[in-house]
Amino acid sequence: QQQVKQSPQSLIVQKGGISIINCAYENTAFDYFPWYQQFPGKGPALLIAIRPDVSEKKEGRFTISFNKSAKQFSLHIMDSQPGDSATYFCAASKSGSARQLTFGSGTQLTVLP
Amino acid sequence: DAGITQSPRHKVTETGTPVTLRCHQTENHRYMYWYRQDPGHGLRLIHYSYGVKDTDKGEVSDGYSVSRSKTEDFLLTLESATSSQTSVYFCARSGTNSSYGYTFGSGTRLTVV
Numbered sequence: 001q002q003q004v005k006q007s008p009q010s011l012i013v014q015k016g017g018i019s020i021i022n023c024a025y026e027n028t029a030f031d032y033f034p035w036y037q038q039f040p041g042k043g044p045a046l047l048i049a050i051r052p053d054v055s056e057k058k059e060g061r062f063t064i065s066f067n068k069s070a071k072q073f074s075l076h077i078m079d080s081q082p083g084d085s086a087t088y089f090c091a092a093s094k095s096g097s098a099r100q101l102t103f104g105s106g107t108q109l110t111v112l113p
Numbered sequence: 114d115a116g117i118t119q120s121p122r123h124k125v126t127e128t129g130t131p132v133t134l135r136c137h138q139t140e141n142h143r144y145m146y147w148y149r150q151d152p153g154h155g156l157r158l159i160h161y162s163y164g165v166k167d168t169d170k171g172e173v174s175d176g177y178s179v180s181r182s183k184t185e186d187f188l189l190t191l192e193s194a195t196s197s198q199t200s201v202y203f204c205a206r207s208g209t210n211s212s213y214g215y216t217f218g219s220g221t222r223l224t225v226v
Contacts (some may be wrong), residue, residue: 006155034214043203043217044156089155098163099144099207100171101215103155 006104019077023090030092119218136204144207
């Protein structure tokens with residue numbers, strides 16, 4: 001059972017453009033929604049995270065938008081740069097679950113120079 | 114990687130042989146996890162630990178066992194390796210009590226031939 005669905009599978013954006021990756025979840029008990037960035041040969045690294053009590057969180061060029069009623073959240077990368085080219089994973093977890101994260105299937109982002 | 118190391122980084126093994134992957138953290142974080150990463154599937158939880166000798170199964174635990182005899186070490190064993198277990202394996206630890214963010218190791222690429 002895929003509890004977190006991520007789209008698109010791959011994304012190509014021009015330098016300076018906006019990259020948007022979407023995720024949808026099924027379990028309404030989820031209360032923590034992080035995004036991870038992974039470069040080839042490396043482990044995923046936490047990029048930004050949000051809790052459902054806010055609808056948006058911004059850190060630099062990265063913004064999470066959260067829609068609790070639709071059970072969706074998205075990552076926006078403003079002014080995308082070639083250095084942002086990586087695989088991005090959304091994830092979700094719920095309280096009292098030993099903090100287990102359920103991950104989406106990943107989006108491979110390529111930013112063209 | 115930020116106090117969490119995995120060994121070996123690469124391993125090739127034969128079908129039917131047992132294999133043990135090691136994860137070591139330099140801090141006393143309570144929660145540790147083993148995930149496998151496969152194209153199109155994102156990261157899937159194999160097993161996790163919430164303390165010394167306290168472990169539980171994740172989504173894809175069949176064919177795997179774990180042990181945690183010390184806070185800093187979390188071992189993943191493939192009891193009898195199969196080709197379907199060819200994958201990249203990541204260990205992670207959770208953050209502090211106030212943070213759910215994971216820190217991942219650099220991964221072990223396992224090939225079962």
